[in-house]
Amino acid sequence: MYMRRNMTNRFIGSVASCDIISTGSWYGDLPDGVPKEVKLNRKDYYIEETQHISIKEAISVTYGIKWEHICKPLEGKIESFNTTEYSIEKAQKEYLLELMGRRFSDNIVLYDEDECAVQVQLINTEGQEFIYEFPFDNDMRAMSILFRQILEAPTLLLFDGNREKDRIQEIYIEVQKNIYQEYGDKNILSFNWTRSSISIDCNSKQFGHSSHSCSEYVDTQMIHQLKQDIDFHLGDTLYNLNTFSLSESHNLDRDPARGGIVTVRIKWAHKEDTLFIGNVTDQYVPTWYKNLISFICTQTRDKSLQEFLQSNHTSDRRIYTYCSVYIFKINQELYYRTDRNDIYEGDIVKVPFGSDNAVRTGRVESISYHTRYDVPYDLKRTKFIIDKDLEIIYDTNRYRYDDPYDL
Template sequence: MYMHRNVTDKFIGTVASCDIISTGSWYGDLPDGVPKEVKLNRKDYYIEEIQHISIKEAISVTYGIKWEHISKPVEDKIESFSTTEYTIEESKKQYLLELMGRRFSDDIDLYDEDECAVQVQLINTEDQEFIYEFPFDNTLRAMSILFRQILGMPTLLLFDGNREKDRIQELHIEVQKNMYQEYGDVNTLHFNWNEPSISIDCNSKQFGHSSYSHSEYVDNQMIHQLKQEIDFHLGETLYRLNSFSLSESHDLDRDPARGGIVTVRIKWAHKEDTLFIGNVTNQYVPTWYKNLINFIHAHTRDKSLQEFLQSNHTSDRRIYTYCSVYIFKINQEFYYRTDRNDIYEGDIVKVPFGSDNAVRTGRVESISYHTRYDVPYDLKRTKFIIDKDIEIIYDTNRYRYDDPYDL
């Protein structure tokens, strides 16, 4: 099945060195060595990747880029931008060379050179050179997988062109919610592919969330399905994800960041960690993050995962009116909200109080105006003034609890 390029159709002797040159479509973002013009107008170019694996005294892998304009007569160019050397056991290196010798001593067929994407150059111990060229071939998939495993490089093109995405090992998410110009709530999620384990912990100063840990009772089948879901639907996106920080596109946001900050750290089997830092708002949290949380929620059924998504506030620019109301007989002031414009300091008002929302009477001591970022008490938990009261009606019932917001 190979097109022979030298004096014989089959390899003879013992392999002393091996070079494998594979050419395929470029995978992922273009590296720094590629001109800006090509990067910005990528759709106007044929862009190919050249991988050169050399197995001699050491093993080295060199990556290159070849680009050619689709319509303009621009000369091709190959830019070498990365060479990495790998140290493996001598026995493993000899095993790879023996494997190549056995494989290319088989019968071969001729191919048109234009169809060829792989070139293999073998030199035996007698210093004879054998060159073979052929298209990517799925019958060589098993040998390609074996090479990738031994070299520890899942993205090599090799003989089948079916490079594998690097595998996620751990996923860590931390969400710091913005609570009135400080990060009051911290929620964390940790997913370990290898344990397997998953833990989801939500800690809130304001609402007093308990911490939930799933590590002790996690279901292995659930973990397996969740891994498949993430790998199949998001694996490509997460692999290609670049590091990102708030400063790159959040210069107009408040400090602390509007809504809060989400940090996602992904540990891979081979490549360096992926770090994403974004803002917990619809404008900045990407679709892949929302889908990731939804996948985990679908399998764990954990309601606390809603804390990992953006808060659903109706408006960031609305002005809220807060009144400090002195409750008679309780002898304390408490905050209440109002949407009325006819309430003034000194007015006598009726307000709901306590867990049963009993109607109490009080006096408005002060009025202040706030955005949701600087309200003096939790926006959602602050109760509203019921009405103005013309006559002062003193409470006769002694109240047994001193928190009007006890729900």
């Protein structure tokens, strides 16, 4: 452990009070009092926060903030914008003070650099002051974790700077995919971190089938590994993710048939929910979302998670011919497809009907042409016309008007 000494190398006596001042990068929304220019262009600024932890009769944390432009000579600061007090039992407070005295009475090596992220001020029962300054030190991580656990404050920088920016409580994903210009598919995933469970609920006809599944994963090792993967690879990205939603003025929702809509809601322990609403297309679904689904799919091995990504089918620009056929025996019009060029309105045709595909005779009432996105009935469920009824095609008037139910 390397330190810069102000008074003495080692602490002596018993600690009566303690001040810990840590400085690190600011995360999350900027507080009131920060100029609008800084908030709108924060990527152009170095923004730091200061956490002053005071352990005296009570324990309190006072937050400050300062900013400096990367290129221009623009800077500013707010000395104090928020103070949080923590209730703690007397025995726990004395235990923390004892640990501090014991830690800083160890042999130390002097640290001569000027840039120090942490300053510790100790006052013993004799009124003597001891000041130590040093960079964030992972050798003190165990003590930092202990402080955070006792105070129940995971966002404190303390001695190692390895704070939890915030804790995810739940990740909720809803995907509504387009099927023929209607949001006919609805898939929901809910990952509850506090209960260590994942539920996946899919209801999809997009690929010619309908399925409904709901699974609860209670493998604690798998859940633990999944949390680690998300925290390590996506933690910063998810925490810094800005709320985003489609609007009428946004180009992304001009063409709803592109794929559908994905909604991601992340609930945090402290900050407000993060909400992302975007299009389910390869061009617009962000990398962090694809990686999030990939991590969950790798750990759970649930194939239904493919429904939460964009469709992989190639663009279909074909024109499909639909015929509305009046079926005589059931007195009803149904849609059928055909690839023939010699079928016209008024033709008598044979068509399959029912689950057993019994052959029925009917009359073509109308013919229309569609892309896969505006067909009048599900493309993959629409049956084909079998053939023209050549035996009666030259004597259609009798069958049309006399007694069609005799057919």
